[in-house]
Amino acid sequence: MDLGGIPLTYYLVLSAALFTMGALGVLIRRNALIIFMSVELMLNSANLAFVAFARSFELTTGQPVFTGQLFVFFVMTVAAAEVAVGLALIVAIFRTKHSIDVDQMSSLKG
Amino acid sequence: MDFTLILFFILAVTAIATALGLLVSRNAVYAALYLVLNFACVAVFYLLLGAPFIAMAQVTVYAGAIMVLFLFVIMLLGAEKLPKGEVLPWQRPLAVGAAALLLAEAGTLLIQRFQSAAILTDPGAVENTMDILRAMSGQLFTDYLLPFEVTSILLLVAMVGAIVLTQKEKGAQG
Numbered sequence: 001m002d003l004g005g006i007p008l009t010y011y012l013v014l015s016a017a018l019f020t021m022g023a024l025g026v027l028i029r030r031n032a033l034i035i036f037m038s039v040e041l042m043l044n045s046a047n048l049a050f051v052a053f054a055r056s057f058e059l060t061t062g063q064p065v066f067t068g069q070l071f072v073f074f075v076m077t078v079a080a081a082e083v084a085v086g087l088a089l090i091v092a093i094f095r096t097k098h099s100i101d102v103d104q105m106s107s108l109k110g
Numbered sequence: 111m112d113f114t115l116i117l118f119f120i121l122a123v124t125a126i127a128t129a130l131g132l133l134v135s136r137n138a139v140y141a142a143l144y145l146v147l148n149f150a151c152v153a154v155f156y157l158l159l160g161a162p163f164i165a166m167a168q169v170t171v172y173a174g175a176i177m178v179l180f181l182f183v184i185m186l187l188g189a190e191k192l193p194k195g196e197v198l199p200w201q202r203p204l205a206v207g208a209a210a211l212l213l214a215e216a217g218t219l220l221i222q223r224f225q226s227a228a229i230l231t232d233p234g235a236v237e238n239t240m241d242i243l244r245a246m247s248g249q250l251f252t253d254y255l256l257p258f259e260v261t262s263i264l265l266l267v268a269m270v271g272a273i274v275l276t277q278k279e280k281g282a283q284g
Binding site: 013067 | 114115118122125126129130132133138141142148149152155156158159160161163164167168171172175176180183184186187189192193197198201202205206208212213216217220221224229230231242245249250254257261264265267268269271272275276
């Protein structure tokens with residue numbers, strides 16, 4: 001059954017829109033946890049563009065190519081490591097400042 | 111208007127709506143749940159793009175493990191909401207303007223560059239998922255063996271780092 005298809009451009013525009021929202025979240029929110037979630041959103045939109053290009057390349061060459069998908073796999077692993085360390089940092093900051101408002105994290109010591 | 115395109119638009123609207131929900135929600139728990147739904151939508155996009163392994167990894171690693179960690183920390187700190195008050199009143203309009211500029215720029219570039227780009231058909235039931243997985247893991251453990259091992263060391267370092275960062279100071283007598 002032929003299900004038709006979706007132009008590559010649609011995926012790229014969606015990925016750009018999600019990335020912009022992630023960037024906007026980093027800029028306008030003050031809650032460190034939500035800023036962190038916005039970073040995850042940006043990583044995810046980049047992954048979507050990667051997989052879309054990988055599919056496009058696969059259809060062009062006519063045989064399965066996994067380079068793009070494997071790169072996304074590595075990005076996910078790095079994101080998991082980043083989240084573990086980042087959340088540990090946020091917990092450590094909360095212990096000293098009793099707040100996760102980024103506006104209050106303006107001094108280097110104390 | 112075929113089936114795949116309708117599915118794409120429904121999922122795209124959901125993904126963008128949940129991303130907006132993440133941006134505007136006051137409560138961090140709601141923001142995390144919006145993000146889970148967003149990750150689920152992206153996982154379906156991965157299935158449409160013929161990447162079943164990445165889709166499952168997205169659901170288990172992102173929507174499962176990472177977001178559970180986020181929710182755990184939000185509830186551990188009890189930091190769902192921040193008190194109101196702006197330190198930099200000009201920052202928000204400036205940020206919205208800059209983001210609109212970024213979106214316009216990226217959109218124009220993408221539409222200009224990829225106007226005649228390929229139509230991505232989804233594999234449907236034509237391709238055997240097990241064959242895809244076998245070929246993909248073969249490539250992962252031969253061509254990409256070194257990055258794979260480096261990743262394992264990175265995860266170990268992250269684990270040790272997280273433990274060191276969160277452990278309580280013992281004081282002078284240590």
